Amino acid sequence: xxxxxxxxxxxxxxxxxxxxxxxxxxxxxxxxxxxxxxxxxxxxxxxxxxxxxxxxxxxxxxxxxxxxxxxxxxxxxxxxxxxxxxxxxxxxxxxxxxxxxxxxxxxxxxxxxxxxxxxxxxxxxxxxxxxxxxxxxxxxxxxxxxxxxxxxxxxxxxxxxxxxxxxxxxxxxxxxxxxxxxxxxxxxxxxxxxxxxxxxxxxxxxxxxxxxxxxxxxxxxxxxxxxxxxxxxxxxxxxxxxxxxxxxxxxxxxxxxxxxxxxxxxxxxxxxxxxxxxxxxxxxxxxxxxxxxxxxxxxxxxxxxxxxxxxxxxxxxxxxxxxxxxxxxxxxxxxxxxxxxxxxxxxxxxxxxxxxxxxxxxxxxxxxxxxxxxxxxxxxxxxxxxxxxxxxxxxxxxxxxxxxxxxxxxxxxxxxxxxxxxxxxxxxxxxxxxxxxxxxxxxxxxxxxxxxxxxxxxxxxxxxxxxxxxxxxxxxxxxxxxxxxxxxxxxxxxxxxxxxxxxxxxxxxxxxxxxxxxxxxxxxxxxxxxxxxxxxxxxxxxxxxxxxxxxxxxxxxxxxxxxxxxxxxxxxxxxxxxxxxxxxxxxxxxxxxxxxxxxxxxxxxxxxxxxxx
Ligand code: 7RM
Numbered sequence: 001x002x003x004x005x006x007x008x009x010x011x012x013x014x015x016x017x018x019x020x021x022x023x024x025x026x027x028x029x030x031x032x033x034x035x036x037x038x039x040x041x042x043x044x045x046x047x048x049x050x051x052x053x054x055x056x057x058x059x060x061x062x063x064x065x066x067x068x069x070x071x072x073x074x075x076x077x078x079x080x081x082x083x084x085x086x087x088x089x090x091x092x093x094x095x096x097x098x099x100x101x102x103x104x105x106x107x108x109x110x111x112x113x114x115x116x117x118x119x120x121x122x123x124x125x126x127x128x129x130x131x132x133x134x135x136x137x138x139x140x141x142x143x144x145x146x147x148x149x150x151x152x153x154x155x156x157x158x159x160x161x162x163x164x165x166x167x168x169x170x171x172x173x174x175x176x177x178x179x180x181x182x183x184x185x186x187x188x189x190x191x192x193x194x195x196x197x198x199x200x201x202x203x204x205x206x207x208x209x210x211x212x213x214x215x216x217x218x219x220x221x222x223x224x225x226x227x228x229x230x231x232x233x234x235x236x237x238x239x240x241x242x243x244x245x246x247x248x249x250x251x252x253x254x255x256x257x258x259x260x261x262x263x264x265x266x267x268x269x270x271x272x273x274x275x276x277x278x279x280x281x282x283x284x285x286x287x288x289x290x291x292x293x294x295x296x297x298x299x300x301x302x303x304x305x306x307x308x309x310x311x312x313x314x315x316x317x318x319x320x321x322x323x324x325x326x327x328x329x330x331x332x333x334x335x336x337x338x339x340x341x342x343x344x345x346x347x348x349x350x351x352x353x354x355x356x357x358x359x360x361x362x363x364x365x366x367x368x369x370x371x372x373x374x375x376x377x378x379x380x381x382x383x384x385x386x387x388x389x390x391x392x393x394x395x396x397x398x399x400x401x402x403x404x405x406x407x408x409x410x411x412x413x414x415x416x417x418x419x420x421x422x423x424x425x426x427x428x429x430x431x432x433x434x435x436x437x438x439x440x441x442x443x444x445x446x447x448x449x450x451x452x453x454x455x456x457x458x459x460x461x462x463x464x465x466x467x468x469x470x471x472x473x474x475x476x477x478x479x480x481x482x483x484x485x486x487x488x489x490x491x492x493x494x495x496x497x498x499x500x501x502x503x504x505x506x507x508x509x510x511x512x513x514x515x516x517x518x519x520x521x522x523x524x525x526x527x528x529x530x531x532x533x534x535x536x537x538x539x540x541x542x543x544x545x546x547x548x549x550x551x552x553x554x555x556x557x558x559x560x561x562x563x564x565x566x567x568x569x570x571x572x573x574x575x576x577x578x579x580x581x582x583x584x585x586x587x588x589x590x591x592x593x594x595x596x597x598x599x600x601x602x603x604x605x606x607x608x609x610x611x612x613x
Contacts (some may be wrong), residue, residue, distance in 0.1 A: 002332035005410040013411060013439055016255050017041050017247065020290075021490065022054040023220045026247065036457045036464070037444060039224050040248035047218035048227055049091075049124035049251050052217060052289035053084040062295045067268070067317050068113045071160035071300025077555050080292070086117050088215025089190075091124035093208035097184045098140050099152055100274065101219050104229065106182075107152040108132045108141055108172055110159020111299045114188045114205060114274050114280025118154045119285050119537040120230075124358065126219035127152075128226040129134035130241070133276030134159060134166065136556040138174035144231050145175065145182065147241055148446060152184045154205075158191020163303045173198070178184035179526040202420070229446050232277055232384040233487055233496040234455060241446030242278075244383050251288060252388035254314060256409060257287030260378050262350060262395045270296035271323040271352075272310070277493065279354055282440075284322060286448055287388070303326055309341035315343045322370070323380075324351035327491035329362045330522050332370075340369050350395055352378040355492020356524045363402035381405035382479050383466055386495075390414065391478050404477045411438050416472050420515025421460040430480060433463040433468035489525045495559055497580065500527060503554035504561075507547055509533055514570050514578045515561070518587040526562035528587035530608070533566055540566055563587075569604045583608075 005012040010029040017026060026044030061081040068076045105122045107129055108116040122129040130148045132141055144152065150362045158165035169187055173196055175183055183208065188205040202498040227246045231239040257263060273279035288295045296317050302310050312530050314322060351371050358379055367377055376395035384389060391414060394405040400406060406412040416430040417423055424430040445452040459465045469481035483489060486497040494543045499513040504513035522527035537543050544564045552560050585592045586608050
């Protein structure tokens with residue numbers, strides 16, 4: 001199948017495309033004439049919410065679509081029929097508030113069923129959603145709402161996280177202060193916490209729902225109509241609004257969920273990601289629901305109220321497929337094996353990981369302790385930009401290797417090249433590239449076509465460059481080496497060094513800042529910030545604490561530096577560029593490797609390392 005999928009991608013994807021329920025069939029599988037902007041399944045009309053819901057009513061109406069558990073332990077379940085009704089109703093409610101096809105909607109919510117409902121309701125109306133992870137700060141919300149020109153925001157009063165209610169509506173209020181572009185803020189009641197109210201703009205979800213008379217039918221969308229924007233970090237400047245369209249994205253999410261997770265009718269599938277990240281889009285919402293799967297969704301933190309929480313949930317809900325991130329696996333390794341032994345994990349039959357390279361030690365631990373040495377592990381490599389899984393074992397088909405994502409998925413033609421774009425020998429490191437268009441590929445960066453071409457298509461003309469290094473071994477298995485640019489990967493979440501640096505520099509005591517990643521046992525990478533203060537600092541510890549809080553306020557908690565080192569100067573090239581690769585070595589306490597000839601002032605480096613220069 002794989003050979004056919006890369007030798008005859010249009011034949012292959014044409015067949016897969018026809019498995020989706022079309023309102024009007026497509027006429028052409030791929031139009032690559034405007035490369036690198038691809039068009040897939042052109043001429044057809046469909047609706048992503050109808051793929052996820054309406055098509056299942058006949059055969060799976062009474063099957064559970066969502067089994068949700070809140071952090072406090074409250075459980076809610078939705079059959080496909082119930083979810084369909086809720087989504088149709090909410091779509092009608094949004095239309096009644098004036099939302100139209102093509103308008104953008106920002107979603108800033110906790111992990112509650114209404115988040116999935118909101119996403120699918122937007123798809124039903126044909127209004128692209130822009131989900132903003134619930135851990136982001138007001139400033140980050142504001143940037144994304146403005147960039148996407150969103151006219152509606154969907155949020156909740158609060159959501160449970162680590163035993164507390166996080167006040168989400170409050171962040172939205174702060175984000176929208178002095179901003180006129182949003183006409184409606186829809187608020188779901190979850191936290192029962194006090195909220196401020198802007199009359200005319202704010203409305204309760206339950207009140208809107210009560211007023212609906214007729215559920216909304218799915219809007220017929222063109223294959224290439226935008227389904228969603230999702231912001232992700234690049235190496236420079238502001239976050240990029242990655243654009244995904246309807247048919248290609250859905251075909252990719254549908255097929256990859258089916259094959260990579262070997263989905264069967266009676267599976268109970270749990271992906272622990274947040275819907276605020278692409279993993280949640282493709283593998284909590286669109287992929288599993290397109291396949292009619294039963295999806296577990298959990299609101300809270302993995303270790304609240306106790307370290308065995310995830311395993312308790314697996315046992316209680318009979319989870320058979322479990323998909324999580326290496327950072328979570330490493331956290332559980334540290335918490336001790338006794339929390340696992342207390343729970344019956346015998347229903348599990350397949351495990352997955354995503355977000356960053358998994359170290360073989362964690363892979364083996366996952367295989368033994370969670371998988372009872374019986375469950376295959378699918379280590380899935382992909383990106384926000386790729387829309388779905390690109391490199392992964394097919395369970396039961398391929399021999400897995402701890403630490404390798406193994407082989408390209410159907411339709412994916414991957415390779416490893418050198419600086420000149422020439423293929424490197426197997427076993428040698430290089431740049432990972434994708435050589436052919438695939439249905440779920442991004443269609444651009446919102447509002448910035450140049451940046452799209454520059455970022456992904458200019459390093460190697462004609463090839464997609466994801467920004468990762470890789471090795472392919474003699475068996476044709478890929479080993480992903482991590483980012484080759486200035487992008488940090490903290491617990492599987494992408495942040496650019498630039499974003500964190502701008503946040504630091506916006507503090508009045510900071511003159512200059514350089515941020516690098518350093519290896520971290522739990523989060524994979526942690527942030528080490530080198531900061532040049534404006535004036536002599538009296539209390540470095542106090543300033544360090546203050547800066548950490550400042551970064552959390554500017555971007556969100558996940559961007560907090562683990563370590564801040566104050567320095568008089570940063571190592572720079574003669575042209576003034578900060579040499580982050582040298583700082584990386586300093587941060588991990590290693591010998592400075594590599595070329596330092598472009599360094600302007602050698603004493604800076606010596607001082608940073610603590611040598612008496
Ligand atoms: C799905 C997601 C993408 C970046 C990507 C890689 C890294 C993701 C793996 C991985 C090694 C993996 N989207 N990455 N999965 N590295 N093995 N299985 O994570 O846009 O947020 O990040 O994450 O560097 O480019 S993302």
